[in-house]
Amino acid sequence: MSEVSSNYFVAAATIAAKLDYATKVAQRLSLTASNARALTLRAGQSAAGFRPLTDAIHRLSDITVSSSKKINAIAAVLSSMAVEKYRADSALAYFDAVYLQAEGSKYIGSLSDVYERTKVKQKELMVQYQKKIQQLTQELEAVEGELRSAVVLKVLCQIEASQAGLAYQDALNNVAENVESIAETIKEQIVFSRQQVAILQ
Amino acid sequence: MKAEKLYENDDHAWIVFGRDEDKPDLIIDTNQYMVTSKNNAMLMDPGGIELFSAMLSAVIKEVPAQKITHLFASHQDPDIISSLGLWDLALTNATLHAPWLWEGFIRHFGMQNIKYDGIPDEGGRLMLDDVGLEFIPAHYLHSSGNHNVYDPKAKILMSGDIGAALEEPGGSLFVENFDEHVGKMKMFHQRWMPSNRAKNDWVRRVRELDIEMMCPQHGRIFRGKDVKRFLDWFESLEVGLTKGKF
Numbered sequence: 452m453s454e455v456s457s458n459y460f461v462a463a464a465t466i467a468a469k470l471d472y473a474t475k476v477a478q479r480l481s482l483t484a485s486n487a488r489a490l491t492l493r494a495g496q497s498a499a500g501f502r503p504l505t506d507a508i509h510r511l512s513d514i515t516v517s518s519s520k521k522i523n524a525i526a527a528v529l530s531s532m533a534v535e536k537y538r539a540d541s542a543l544a545y546f547d548a549v550y551l552q553a554e555g556s557k558y559i560g561s562l563s564d565v566y567e568r569t570k571v572k573q574k575e576l577m578v579q580y581q582k583k584i585q586q587l588t589q590e591l592e593a594v595e596g597e598l599r600s601a602v603v604l605k606v607l608c609q610i611e612a613s614q615a616g617l618a619y620q621d622a623l624n625n626v627a628e629n630v631e632s633i634a635e636t637i638k639e640q641i642v643f644s645r646q647q648v649a650i651l652q
Numbered sequence: 653m654k655a656e657k658l659y660e661n662d663d664h665a666w667i668v669f670g671r672d673e674d675k676p677d678l679i680i681d682t683n684q685y686m687v688t689s690k691n692n693a694m695l696m697d698p699g700g701i702e703l704f705s706a707m708l709s710a711v712i713k714e715v716p717a718q719k720i721t722h723l724f725a726s727h728q729d730p731d732i733i734s735s736l737g738l739w740d741l742a743l744t745n746a747t748l749h750a751p752w753l754w755e756g757f758i759r760h761f762g763m764q765n766i767k768y769d770g771i772p773d774e775g776g777r778l779m780l781d782d783v784g785l786e787f788i789p790a791h792y793l794h795s796s797g798n799h800n801v802y803d804p805k806a807k808i809l810m811s812g813d814i815g816a817a818l819e820e821p822g823g824s825l826f827v828e829n830f831d832e833h834v835g836k837m838k839m840f841h842q843r844w845m846p847s848n849r850a851k852n853d854w855v856r857r858v859r860e861l862d863i864e865m866m867c868p869q870h871g872r873i874f875r876g877k878d879v880k881r882f883l884d885w886f887e888s889l890e891v892g893l894t895k896g897k898f
Binding site (some may be wrong): 484538541542545546548549553556557558559560561562565568569570596 | 708709717
């Protein structure tokens with residue numbers, strides 16, 4: 452797993468990248484569900500119990516894809532806000548240096564408006580930034596919760612596979628393994644992203 | 653950061669900022685210029701991010717921040733204008749005049765508040781209250797989109813990288829011995845200036861201007877007869893060379 456970044460605007464960009472990857476992986480889950488459905492149709496009555504499970508895989512895929520896209524969009528906004536915040540923080544640091552270097556200068560007072568405006572902007576950014584982080588945390592928790600169902604789904608798939616005709620058992624077991632492995636990969640991105648959120652706060 | 657008045661009359665003044673003692677060692681030394689008129693001021697080639705605090709500190713000793721309503725960038729290099737993202741937060745109502753060619757590039761330095769006024773290839777003119785300033789084309793000297801600023805009343809030409817010299821810290825602001833100064837200019841012009849044709853065309857046009865002071869962005873300012881000496885020297889110099897081999 453990648454190293455957790457200690458820089459907040461890099462952290463936001465990293466989350467966006469991780470969730471972009473998670474979206475692509477989640478789309479593979481959708482493909483797995485479609486393959487499983489085709490398989491159960493071919494297997495007919497011998498894999499009848501598997502058919503409702505393919506709907507559940509599709510549902511998990513849809514939820515994961517849409518959540519990942521949503522989180523990716525939030526992270527992209529956060530990344531841009533983090534850069535804005537960095538610029539405001541940085542400008543204030545430069546202005547502070549000017550106050551020290553130009554102490555007693557004739558026109559030092561002319562900087563007051565600019566300083567106050569940048570300070571206000573920094574505060575506004577901070578409020579919006581915290582709101583976005585909260586939204587991001589909630590979305591990450593929600594998708595993580597959904598992914599827990601993948602373990603149950605895998606077990607159910609394995610049970611139904613064992614009851615299917617011999618010709619289809621391996622293929623159906625493979626679907627079960629795929630569901631778990633894809634869900635695990637997505638979960639890794641989510642867990643890593645949650646660690647990065649700690650840096651953002 | 654030192655500040656020195658180069659010219660002053662009833663309606664306007666020219667100030668040079670440079671020789672910053674706190675400048676980090678590995679960045680090239682730069683000269684920044686400002687023209688102030690009754691209600692406005694224009695900063696020319698305001699410099700890089702590293703210089704921003706020192707520059708703003710020096711500037712507000714001369715004029716209030718709100719008076720800086722114009723910036724000029726001769727071209728797109730970082731030592732010219734990479735501080736733009738910070739000036740963008742510091743100035744409430746400013747316009748940046750820079751070659752049209754570089755707008756999409758210069759905006760990468762961060763520009764949400766300052767307006768961009770692209771200078772056409774053939775140059776242009778700006779009125780700063782009652783003071784007329786001319787943008788003189790200096791393309792390929794060294795940048796492919798490049799302008800100087802000429803003030804006919806003060807007889808000052810801000811020449812950007814033309815006339816620049818690389819020298820040790822703490823040197824005088826003015827050329828004192830032209831022949832000695834040549835050694836500090838030669839490599840800069842031969843290596844960074846790519847076109848003899850563009851150079852000779854610029855020399856021809858600039859000879860027609862009445863110039864008392866030629867102010868480059870690096871090195872020393874040329875005064876009086878040293879301006880003509882520079883034009884003669886530059887005209888005879890072959891440029892576009894790497895260690896004299898190409």
